[in-house]
Each structure stands twice: as C-alpha cells, then as structure tokens.
Amino acid sequence: MNNKVFFNNKICDAEDAKVSVFDRGYLFSDGVYELIPYFKKKPFLQDEHYHRLKQSLEMIGLKNPFEKEVWLEKIEKLIDLCEFDNFSLYIQVTRGVPKKLDDGVLREHAATKKYNPSVCMFCSQIQDLSKNSPKLKNAITMEDKRWLQCDVKSISLLFNAYAKTLANEKNAYEAILIRNGVVTEGCSSNVFIVKDEIIKTAPKSNLILPGVTRSFVINELIKKNKYLIQVDNYSEEDLLNADEVFITNSTQAILPIKKINNKIINNGGTGDITNKLYKNFLEFLE
Incomplete structure (x- = not known):
C-alpha cells in the first residue's frame, strides 16, 4: 500500500514523513486539526469542515497558512494519489518551528519568536457506509476532565485518547463525558438521546466541539x-433512561448505542428514529 503524506508543500511516502522535535505542535500541542470524510471519493460537507478549521485557527491566534483556493489545490494533489474509495483526510496545522534556533532557547511556553508553521495532511481508509447497517456500539460514562475550550479542534487530545482507551479496554466504542452531572459529548462524537419521540442533544458552547455531522443531522435529517x-x-x-441513544461523527455518521456501562438501551437494538436517520444519511450520499 502506497500511503502518501503532505508535509509543508511536499508529498512523500508515509515512512519518510518527519517532523522537527522543536515544532511547537510536538512540544506543546500548539496546533489544530480537521478531518474531512470522503465517501466514494467525494468529500462530505467540505466547506463546513474548512470553516471549522479556519475558525479553530483564529481561536488560537494562528494565521491560516493558505487561502481557501490554495488549500483545495493542495488537497486535490494529495487526494489524486489516494488509493482508497472511502477515507478520511486528516489536516493538521501547528505554529511550527522557530525560524532561528541559534539563540540557545529551544523550548519556551510563550510563542515569542517567528515561526514557520507546519502543515500536514494524510488519508486513512474508512468503511463504506452504503454496505453496512448501523453498527450497534457499547459506551461507558466518565467525568469530563478536559479544559474549558472544547470548541477548538485542538491537537491536544490527551484526555480524549486516555478515556477512549479505557472505553476500549471495557469493550466499549465510546466514553460519554459528564460534567457536573450534565452530558457534554463523547471523546470523538456528539451524543443524542431520544425519549418519548423527542430528540435531545447538548447545545453549542465552549464545552463541546461543534460537530459538522451533528449540525447536518439536526438541520437536515431531523x-x-x-x-x-x-x-x-x-x-x-x-x-x-433514554429510549434511544446515538452518537454522530464524521467517518461513521450515526452509531446507535446499545449499552452504557451496565445499562441496556432499547433492548439492545437500533431504535426506529435512529434507524430512519441513518437511512436518510445514506440516501444523501447516493
């Protein structure tokens, strides 16, 4: 398999992709990322994902390295080399490496220098949703111990990765996060519940990531x-105590949750509303 990586205006084999140890993304997680799903080689809601990338860059005071047209040109060059039909495009932008390393200060918290930003992109294969029924998943709940700016798509995902790993060890796909008794979101998803045929989900705030698929499900499918x-x-x-629970993310669309901790949801099956929304999603992709 010939995986390619875009790194700072060059495309190389995945095995040859390297980042400087002095990159602020490596040292401080000083950067943001975006992930765009491609179904049958077509991007899903690309403009919305680009808008979120642009917004995340603005929120951490990092200049957008390219105009939108240039981004699209560079993405297209990489995508042309992708061997997959269904894949996610990962985009990461960090503040980068100091332009000068001769002052003896190789690491400092404050970004006081001039930097060459680092831009990285690569593709990962995902499942063809059109060939699958909605996949039932288990979840656990955990206290939400993340920072208070969760609406930035930051590359600092230590707690998310830790919680997701704990979930996996408990044979669960997702850890649903709880802050002060209130559900925020999953580690890599937004969470919806259904009770008495009324759908509920957390509002946009600094405590959740504004999911692109979340918005699509609310504004289009629901x-x-x-x-x-x-x-x-x-x-x-x-x-x-919900009748149905489902989560949304970019690569798997809508996933029904059959069990949370030790509590079975909807007798362990996919609820009618969840199933209808999933079918509508597939229809949109046709």
Whole structure:
C-alpha cells in the first residue's frame, strides 16, 4: 500500500514523513486539526469542515497558512494519489518551528519568536457506509476532565485518547463525558438521546466541539422528518433512561448505542428514529 503524506508543500511516502522535535505542535500541542470524510471519493460537507478549521485557527491566534483556493489545490494533489474509495483526510496545522534556533532557547511556553508553521495532511481508509447497517456500539460514562475550550479542534487530545482507551479496554466504542452531572459529548462524537419521540442533544458552547455531522443531522435529517428536537442540557440520568441513544461523527455518521456501562438501551437494538436517520444519511450520499 502506497500511503502518501503532505508535509509543508511536499508529498512523500508515509515512512519518510518527519517532523522537527522543536515544532511547537510536538512540544506543546500548539496546533489544530480537521478531518474531512470522503465517501466514494467525494468529500462530505467540505466547506463546513474548512470553516471549522479556519475558525479553530483564529481561536488560537494562528494565521491560516493558505487561502481557501490554495488549500483545495493542495488537497486535490494529495487526494489524486489516494488509493482508497472511502477515507478520511486528516489536516493538521501547528505554529511550527522557530525560524532561528541559534539563540540557545529551544523550548519556551510563550510563542515569542517567528515561526514557520507546519502543515500536514494524510488519508486513512474508512468503511463504506452504503454496505453496512448501523453498527450497534457499547459506551461507558466518565467525568469530563478536559479544559474549558472544547470548541477548538485542538491537537491536544490527551484526555480524549486516555478515556477512549479505557472505553476500549471495557469493550466499549465510546466514553460519554459528564460534567457536573450534565452530558457534554463523547471523546470523538456528539451524543443524542431520544425519549418519548423527542430528540435531545447538548447545545453549542465552549464545552463541546461543534460537530459538522451533528449540525447536518439536526438541520437536515431531523428537520426533514419533522422530529421534535430539544437542543438543551440533559443529565446522566436522562442518558441512561433514554429510549434511544446515538452518537454522530464524521467517518461513521450515526452509531446507535446499545449499552452504557451496565445499562441496556432499547433492548439492545437500533431504535426506529435512529434507524430512519441513518437511512436518510445514506440516501444523501447516493
């Protein structure tokens, strides 16, 4: 398999991709990322993902390295070399490496110097959703111990990775995070519940990432079906007593949750509303 990586205006084999140890992304997680799914080689909601990347860069005071047209040109060059039909495009931008390393100060918290930003992109294969029914998943709950700027798509994912690893060890796909008794989101997903045919999900705030698929499900699929939705805070008790629970993310769209901790949801099956939304999602991709 001939995987390619775009790094600072050059495309190389994955085995040859290297980053400086003095990159602020490596030293301080000083950067942001974005992930764009491609289904049958077509990008899904590319403009919305680009807008979120641009917004994340602005929120950490990092200049966008390219205009949108240039981004699209560079993405296209990499995508042309991708061997997959269904894949995710990972984009990462860090503040980069100091332009001068001769002052004896190789690491400092404050970004006081002039830097060459680092831009990295690569593709990872994902499943063809059109060939699959919605996959039932297990989840656990954990206290949300992340920082208070979760609406930035930061590359600092230490707690997310830790919680996701704990979930995996407990035979669960996702860790659903709880802050002060209120459900925020999953480590890599947004969370929806259904109770008495009313859908609920957490509102946009600094405590959750504004998921692109989340917005699509709310503004397109739920609206199309005229389902009732409440975008408001809800408790862990509401989560565990829901009729249906599903999560959304960019690469797997909509995933029904069959068990949370030791609590079985919807008798371990996919709920009617979740199933309908998933089918609508596949129809949109056709």
